[in-house]
Amino acid sequence: MDLNQIIVFELENKLYSIEINYVMDVYEYMESIRVPNSEDYIEGIINLRGNVITLINLKKRLKIDRNKKEKNVIICEFNKEKFGLTVDEIIGIENIDKTVNTDYDSGFVKGFIERDNREIMIIDLGRIITKT
Amino acid sequence: MNTSKYEKLFISEAIDYIEQISDSILELEREPNNIESVNSIFRGLHTIKGMAASMGYGDITQIAHQLEDIIDLVKNGKIKLYKELIDILLKGNDYMEMLVQKKPVDPDILRSFRSVLKSIEAGSEKSIESKTSELVKTVTGNVLDIIFEDDVVLKAARAFVVMKAIQDTGYYNDCAPSYNDILEGKFEKNFKVELKDNAPIQDLIKQIKSIPEIKDVKHLAEKQIKNKIEDKSYDIDESGIKVKNDIRVSLDRLDNLQNFASELVIARGRLQQLAYGLQDNELINSLNNTSKIIANIQDEVMKIRMVPVWQVFDRYPRYIRDLSNNLKKNINFEIKGRSIELDRSLLNTLADPLLHLLKNSVDHGIELPEERLSANKSEQGTLILEAKRLKNAIMISVTDDGKGIDENRILIMAIKKGLVTEEQAKNMSKQEILNFITYSGFSTREKANDISGRGVGVDAVKNILKKIGGSFEIHSEYGKGTTFNLKVPLTLAIIKSLNIRVEKERYIIPLTHINETIDIPTTEIQNIMGREVFVLREDVIPIIRLSDLFNIDTNKEKAKYSLVIVNVEDNDFALLIDEFIEQTEIVVKSLKGILSDIKGLAGITILNDGMPSFIIDVPGIFEMAKVR
Numbered sequence: 019m020d021l022n023q024i025i026v027f028e029l030e031n032k033l034y035s036i037e038i039n040y041v042m043d044v045y046e047y048m049e050s051i052r053v054p055n056s057e058d059y060i061e062g063i064i065n066l067r068g069n070v071i072t073l074i075n076l077k078k079r080l081k082i083d084r085n086k087k088e089k090n091v092i093i094c095e096f097n098k099e100k101f102g103l104t105v106d107e108i109i110g111i112e113n114i115d116k117t118v119n120t121d122y123d124s125g126f127v128k129g130f131i132e133r134d135n136r137e138i139m140i141i142d143l144g145r146i147i148t149k150t
Numbered sequence: 151m152n153t154s155k156y157e158k159l160f161i162s163e164a165i166d167y168i169e170q171i172s173d174s175i176l177e178l179e180r181e182p183n184n185i186e187s188v189n190s191i192f193r194g195l196h197t198i199k200g201m202a203a204s205m206g207y208g209d210i211t212q213i214a215h216q217l218e219d220i221i222d223l224v225k226n227g228k229i230k231l232y233k234e235l236i237d238i239l240l241k242g243n244d245y246m247e248m249l250v251q252k253k254p255v256d257p258d259i260l261r262s263f264r265s266v267l268k269s270i271e272a273g274s275e276k277s278i279e280s281k282t283s284e285l286v287k288t289v290t291g292n293v294l295d296i297i298f299e300d301d302v303v304l305k306a307a308r309a310f311v312v313m314k315a316i317q318d319t320g321y322y323n324d325c326a327p328s329y330n331d332i333l334e335g336k337f338e339k340n341f342k343v344e345l346k347d348n349a350p351i352q353d354l355i356k357q358i359k360s361i362p363e364i365k366d367v368k369h370l371a372e373k374q375i376k377n378k379i380e381d382k383s384y385d386i387d388e389s390g391i392k393v394k395n396d397i398r399v400s401l402d403r404l405d406n407l408q409n410f411a412s413e414l415v416i417a418r419g420r421l422q423q424l425a426y427g428l429q430d431n432e433l434i435n436s437l438n439n440t441s442k443i444i445a446n447i448q449d450e451v452m453k454i455r456m457v458p459v460w461q462v463f464d465r466y467p468r469y470i471r472d473l474s475n476n477l478k479k480n481i482n483f484e485i486k487g488r489s490i491e492l493d494r495s496l497l498n499t500l501a502d503p504l505l506h507l508l509k510n511s512v513d514h515g516i517e518l519p520e521e522r523l524s525a526n527k528s529e530q531g532t533l534i535l536e537a538k539r540l541k542n543a544i545m546i547s548v549t550d551d552g553k554g555i556d557e558n559r560i561l562i563m564a565i566k567k568g569l570v571t572e573e574q575a576k577n578m579s580k581q582e583i584l585n586f587i588t589y590s591g592f593s594t595r596e597k598a599n600d601i602s603g604r605g606v607g608v609d610a611v612k613n614i615l616k617k618i619g620g621s622f623e624i625h626s627e628y629g630k631g632t633t634f635n636l637k638v639p640l641t642l643a644i645i646k647s648l649n650i651r652v653e654k655e656r657y658i659i660p661l662t663h664i665n666e667t668i669d670i671p672t673t674e675i676q677n678i679m680g681r682e683v684f685v686l687r688e689d690v691i692p693i694i695r696l697s698d699l700f701n702i703d704t705n706k707e708k709a710k711y712s713l714v715i716v717n718v719e720d721n722d723f724a725l726l727i728d729e730f731i732e733q734t735e736i737v738v739k740s741l742k743g744i745l746s747d748i749k750g751l752a753g754i755t756i757l758n759d760g761m762p763s764f765i766i767d768v769p770g771i772f773e774m775a776k777v778r
Contacts, residue, residue: 051762052655054700055749063745063754063762068413070754070762072745099743147744 024112024131026138027105029077030086033138034105035112036094040143043093044108057149061104066093073102079146080126096143103146112138159398160205164250167194168243169465175239176467182231191239192221198246200347209260210249216267217242223271238266240468292323292347293370294354297340302363306335311361313343321349342370401495404455411444411451412737418444419734419758455495459537459546460488462501466508466535473512480519480530481512487537492544496638499618500546503611507548507634508535510607515552515632525629527551543620543662544640549633555626557583581719582776584624588612611636617740619645619660619752621769623719637662645738647765648714649731649757652696653704656763657727658736658755663768665715665722667730672709684713684724691715694775695726696766699750718772725771734758738765749774 024035025044043066050062050073059078064071073091077084088104114131128142171194178187195218202210217239223229245263248255296312298305309332316322324344325332332341345354355367418441425433463485474481492500516522516531523529534549557580564570564586570578588609611634612622620638639645639662646661674684675693682693693713697704713724736755741748752767 051764053745053748054655054702054751054764056745060744065756065760065762068756070739070756072743074744101744149744 022114024114024138024140025092026109026112027090027092028107028109029080029105030082030084033109033136034076035138035140036092036103036143037140038111040094040096041092042095042100045091045093045102047088047091047104064102066100066102069100071100071102073104074146076103076105076141076146094143096147099147101147156205160201161250162398164198164201164210165247167198168247168250170194171198172240172243172468173464175236175243176471178231179233179236185225188221188225192218192225195221207249209255210246212264213242213246213249213260213267216264216271217246219271220267229270235270238270242267292345292349292351294343294345294351294358295340295368295370296343296358296364297366297368299363299365300339302339304363306333308361308363309333309335309337309341312358312364315357315361316343316345316354319349319354321346321354404451405495408451408455411448414444415448415735416737416756416758420760423758452493455493456491457494457497458489458491459497460485462497462504463488463535463537465501466505469505470508470512470533473509474516477512478518479512479516481516482530482532484532484534485536486534487539490537490539490544492537492638493640496618499614500636500638503614503636504535504546504548506607506611508533511548511550511552511632515550515554517553521553525553540637543637546636546638547633548636549631551631554628554630554632555584555587555624556628557626560584560586581721584626585719587624588622616752616767616770619662619738619765621663621718625720645736647734647736649734649763650696650712650714650727651729651731652700652702652727655700655702656731656757656761657696657700658734658763658765659714659716659725659768660752660765661733663716663718665717668713668715668724669710670713672707672711675711682726686715686722686724689722691722691724692775693724693726694771696771697726699771699774716768716772718769721772723772723775725766725768736765 023038025038025041026033026035028034048064050064052062053060053072059075061073061075061078064073071093075084075088077088086106088106090105090108091102092105092108093100093102112131112133126142126145127139128145129140131138131140171191174187174190174194178184178191181187195214199211199214199218202214220229220235220239224231224235229235242263245255245260294316298308302308313322313325313329313332322343323346326342326344327337331337345351351369355369358364358367418437421437422441425437467483467485470481470483474483511533516533517525517527519529522531532549532551534547536547536549538545538547560583561570561575561578564583565572565575569586569589588611608624615622615636615638618638620636623635623637624632625635626632639660648659648661648664648667650657650659668686670684675682676684678690682695683690684693685691696702708728712727712729714727714730715722715724734757736757738753738755740753741751745751745754750767750771751764752770753765754762755765757763
């Protein structure tokens with residue numbers, strides 16, 4: 019079966035998600051070391067078991083106005099690059115059909131699905147970590 | 151025999167020998183009477199021949215063999231060296247290298263090359279046949295010197311017995327004087343027999359000594375020669391068997407070892423902090439002992455990785471020679487400081503950038519002989535590649551006495567490309583102008599050529615140096631010559647550095663760039679034409695506030711500051727920070743992906759307390775400050 023799982027989280031009351039095969043770990047929000055002269059969406063760097071990992075503030079990256087404080091960090095690996103995304107709160111995991119709507123193309127979102135009458139955007143990680 | 155698993159080893163060893171041969175050929179060209187170079191070429195060829203034969207590589211074996219024959223003729227004075235012969239030797243060496251590396255070589259070329267070698271051999275033999283008897287034949291390798299009694303009666307007969315005895319064992323290779331001469335007794339008191347490498351020397355000596363009228367048999371092996379040349383890489387034990395004292399280890403393994411050693415150093419730092427926090431003396435003592443051992447391990451690992459720069463430098467003379475021949479330039483290429491040691495992977499990283507700079511000097515720097523003469527210079531240009539040891543770094547420089555760089559032309563280009571306005575250009579220092587060469591895509595040559603490419607070179611060199619925590623400078627005087635200076639850290643993985651603080655942020659400055667550090671009261675900071683400076687031993691040194699460059703929030707002016715005096719491109723400047731925390735050894739991690747190319751940062755490390763920290767790119771900071 020062509021099934022896939024996504025990890026669903028909230029950004030300012032809207033639902034977003036990442037395909038779970040890119041997700042390595044989930045943490046509580048943590049303080050990080052600021053990166054001088056970097057893009058504003060780069061939150062900082064942390065030491066995760068000997069690996070230096072860059073945290074990306076997903077709301078800043080997606081240009082979403084920031085009112086809520088982030089509670090979680092999702093550690094992802096994409097193209098052998100490890101990085102963390104700060105998100106408001108993790109909601110849970112959903113099963114999706116791999117083919118559903120993933121040809122949708124708009125900026126950082128590569129598709130969306132609907133669950134319980136709520137729309138869940140699927141984030142395009144490749145775009146997130148590519149400098150623009 | 152299944153040779154595939156030996157193939158890698160064969161290739162890497164053969165390449166070493168081929169390089170050695172190439173160097174020796176060039177040495178021989180410079181000093182045609184240097185018998186040591188001849189011997190070195192001979193030994194190299196001999197070894198390659200043997201190795202290739204055991205691997206079943208017929209082509210390599212044949213070429214090595216024929217080159218060996220020619221060198222043998224040179225050695226025996228049967229042919230004189232001339233330029234074309236040197237070329238042929240070099241070409242032969244090239245073919246061997248191509249074959250070893252499995253690069254395609256046109257079989258027709260090989261065939262005709264071999265016939266050239268044959269004709270040289272034949273030609274020389276004809277010309278000297280008449281005086282053969284006067285020439286002394288020599289043998290090398292595993293040699294027995296058979297010495298007869300002073301009053302030997304049956305010289306020829308005894309000689310025959312000796313020769314027969316040796317031949318019967320099947321270990322006979324060659325002899326001197328010639329076989330016939332020996333059997334006819336045409337030798338003084340002794341003759342020499344070359345044996346195969348695996349001959350049971352002691353048994354043979356015993357056997358020959360038992361023959362009447364033989365005074366002594368000496369084993370000449372390659373003992374004396376080998377020991378001198380390869381110093382300690384071989385021991386000869388009593389039976390005359392070579393015992394290798396070194397082994398080959400893949401760089402990957404060495405890198406792993408280095409990484410673990412580095413991790414160990416970091417782990418030690420963390421443990422130490424914990425131990426001191428606990429104030430447990432027993433723990434601290436035993437930790438101190440462990441620390442010493444760790445320091446020793448780290449030291450040894452570091453030493454393993456250190457190799458003399460000639461391992462890379464010696465590749466260049468050949469290249470420079472060919473290139474200058476092609477370009478019809480007359481260049482004396484000198485290498486200085488060959489024995490200075492550098493981390494192996496660091497040295498390998500520098501191989502291409504250095505080659506590029508050398509090419510640059512040959513191609514664009516040094517003029518044609520006639521141009522030089524009309525500019526009142528010596529006909530022959532000089533190109534120097536030099537390694538020097540500095541306090542915490544190594545300086546490698548490429549210097550030529552060629553035409554130098556025309557700043558005006560650079561400036562015009564820079565204005566044309568919109569890098570500076572004409573207004574700004576008026577106040578630029580020479581150093582700043584020369585720096586434009588290191589900008590990506592900047593080249594004053596309108597046309598690219600296959601030698602120096604399209605102006606991607608110098609900026610690539612600069613980037614590589616930034617990556618390894620070094621710096622790159624250009625000095626040039628129009629009409630007189632150019633020098634490229636590459637300052638590189640001693641090692642790549644662990645660097646000594648200063649841990650500093652500005653407000654709540656900590657950064658790392660590699661010691662490579664630091665001249666000195668100094669604490670000053672804020673009152674000593676002066677303002678000259680809107681720029682902050684301070685006076686150090688009568689020199690006015692500009693101050694750069696790290697908090698400005700890194701946008702660090704500062705609350706209010708403090709009563710005192712610390713200054714790190716660094717030197718970039720011959721300019722001293724002072725980096726203003728809050729305080730020095732400590733001097734540490736750090737393991738450098740490079741900036742990758744989304745963090746790459748951030749201004750002012752050269753890398754990341756993890757500090758003893760587990761917090762990551764950025765390593766400051768000192769030359770980069772200097773450039774940022776200039777722009778402001």
